[in-house]
């Protein structure tokens with residue numbers, strides 16, 4: 165996406181905040197130099213085929229350059245940041261374009277033909293040096309991915325800057341275009357494969373650019389939480405679609421899920437009910453909210469929905485207390501979102517604090533903290549008819565509390581998930597996804 169003058173202003177402010185956080189953390193850890201590696205190309209075993217390159221998120225946090233394996237950021241107290249950018253002399257592939265655009269003015273930039281040449285040009289020959297990267301550092305004496313330093317920086321990454329929010333808004337806007345196209349393809353009877361292609365065509369991004377592999381499921385496949393296959397042929401009777409897919413913007417990703425039913429009925433009514441309770445949960449997002457409590461509230465709301473639909477005869481409280489709600493909702497309410505789709509910082513309230521444990525019986529929750537302004541979270545309640553989990557329920561003491569005939573009629577529809585990306589603001593929240601859907605229609 166081309167840079168606007170607003171982006172330039174936002175990025176300058178973003179870099180000021182992030183570099184200040186890095187400098188403070190370096191002082192605390194008495195570091196003279198910090199080197200951040202973009203990452204290495206990885207190859208399949210005994211093969212010359214490279215795996216899709218994913219940039220080190222710490223690198224992308226500071227530098228919005230195109231992906232360039234082997235590139236380095238060198239940070240030294242009191243000096244302007246250096247970018248050592250690797251552009252190989254490659255005629256088999258298109259090399260990364262050398263850095264361009266207004267953001268480059270904030271860095272001292274040098275371009276090298278190899279990663280080794282970039283490493284040889286590092287200034288840090290003396291003093292305490294730390295390295296953030298997946299491969300071994302060039303010098304054995306350097307600290308590698310120091311835990312305390314990263315713990316400090318993780319806290320900074322949890323609170324999004326204006327620039328990061330602009331990227332997340334754009335990623336959401338683009339992702340929503342994909343979701344609208346996907347629903348249209350589903351209504352036209354397309355296969356999972358073709359719905360996926362419709363999503364990609366609408367967002368104008370390659371599959372390797374997506375923030376995470378898109379989940380495109382029809383019918384009973386909607387019961388597989390991270391369903392990864394894409395049938396090229398449509399089912400005989402398309403009943404339901406679950407699409408969990410996002411788009412990228414400068415390394416930031418959206419994470420959006422929508423469910424649709426082909427025809428009215430009990431399953432379609434469950435989707436409507438899920439939208440309502442999902443909105444209720446989004447409305448509750450505000451600073452100070454304990455995410456564990458909101459997660460448990462989601463369980464009670466889903467249990468109540470199942471009770472209202474006639475699937476469960478237990479009270480909502482009993483369904484949560486006995487674990488019956490977890491049979492239908494075996495994942496967490498949501499997670500932090502940013503440069504990584506399951507972003508860092510979900511468990512410790514501050515650097516050095518112990519991780520806050522998940523509520524007992526909820527092992528999949530990826531966020532246990534109280535919400536703070538500037539965080540972006542996903543709110544993604546769901547309910548599913550998962551054979552292996554239903555078998556356990558059927559064999560257990562709550563078996564009589566389930567309308568198994570109704571479960572049998574809903575099982576071919578698989579499941580439901582509705583997921584929005586929500587910014588925590590000082591006053592409460594802003595639902596980025598609902599805003600983007602409203603703007604697009």
Ligand SMILES: [Mn+2]
Nearest residue numbers: 419542544583
């Ligand atoms: Mn998610």
